[in-house]
Amino acid sequence: MHSPKRLLFLDFVLSVFRLNGLLISEGDAMTEKLGLTSARWKVIGAIALSSKGLTVPGIARVLGQSRQAVQRITDVMVSDNLLFYQVNPRHKRSVIVTLTDAGTEIYNLLREVQDPWALGTTEDIPIEELESALRLVRRLIQKFDK
């Protein structure tokens, strides 16, 4: 038998690989004028979206990456004065990564590019399709994230 489902899924997997690469390119293009890169975009986004302070391993958990990879990025962003490490009252060694004023400003500028991009990209896509696809992606993430 041919199992169209198997082929469909493999096609989906390859397409996710490809979309991932294209999204990184989009992120790089969007953030270029702000002196960011897609990796820094991810980190700054994770921090800005979290209500409570995040530690480096915390950001890594949100992004699904290794803490070492995140640490490398945040170290550079601290020396670029976009972030600073704030004393964590709940943990002596694990500091809280916080946006500096400059970092907040960059994030606001970022949103001025990012928001129109998000809206423009999805303007001809029904919200139901987006929700449905997100549910599927989340379901797969849950399956693999153990």
Place this chain on the structure above:
Amino acid sequence: MHSPKRLLFLDFVLSVFRLNGLLISEGDAMTEKLGLTSARWKVIGAIALSSKGLTVPGIARVLGQSRQAVQRITDVMVSDNLLFYQVNPRHKRSVIVTLTDAGTEIYNLLREVQDPWALGTTEDIPIEELESALRLVRRLIQKFDK
């Protein structure tokens, strides 16, 4: 206004990043016993799926990657005797990347792991949802792939 669509899409984007990482991990785990990695998995899959012979830049186009990245992988796979470079009658310098017998054998072994993985992962997902999500991903790829 809050524009739930914008937030929905950004959530989708972050989820794609995360799924991408998890799929690479899955690929690494699946191919480990075969002496492959996810990068080689992609290349060997692209070659096996193409009816005509593919050149290195051709594989790169299929995968949506730079030809240099693919070249590096294929060079290693040639020295590992999984691939060989075949004279291309249509181009004096650009050789055709071909599976050796050993490479074909690995690919067959790979399928014995990959097919159950694909079926198992999707067994509780309706085929319509998969198709719908793939359509959306393809649509985004088309939008960004210029």
Place this chain on the structure above:
DNA sequence: CCGATAATGTCAGCATGTTGTCATTGTTGT
């Protein structure tokens, strides 16, 4: 309270992707 376990920071090595550059080879339009 104390020992075992988990979490964190740090450093190192490596895999995989990017871009840039340059010489060479193909292709195409006039």
Place this chain on the structure above:
DNA sequence: ACAACAATGACAACATGCTGACATTATCGG
């Protein structure tokens, strides 16, 4: 045919991710 342009191979520099290893610090169970 020839000149302009595109595609390819090769090499280099770099960004971003991974894992492993080790010391230190927190947390938890007895």
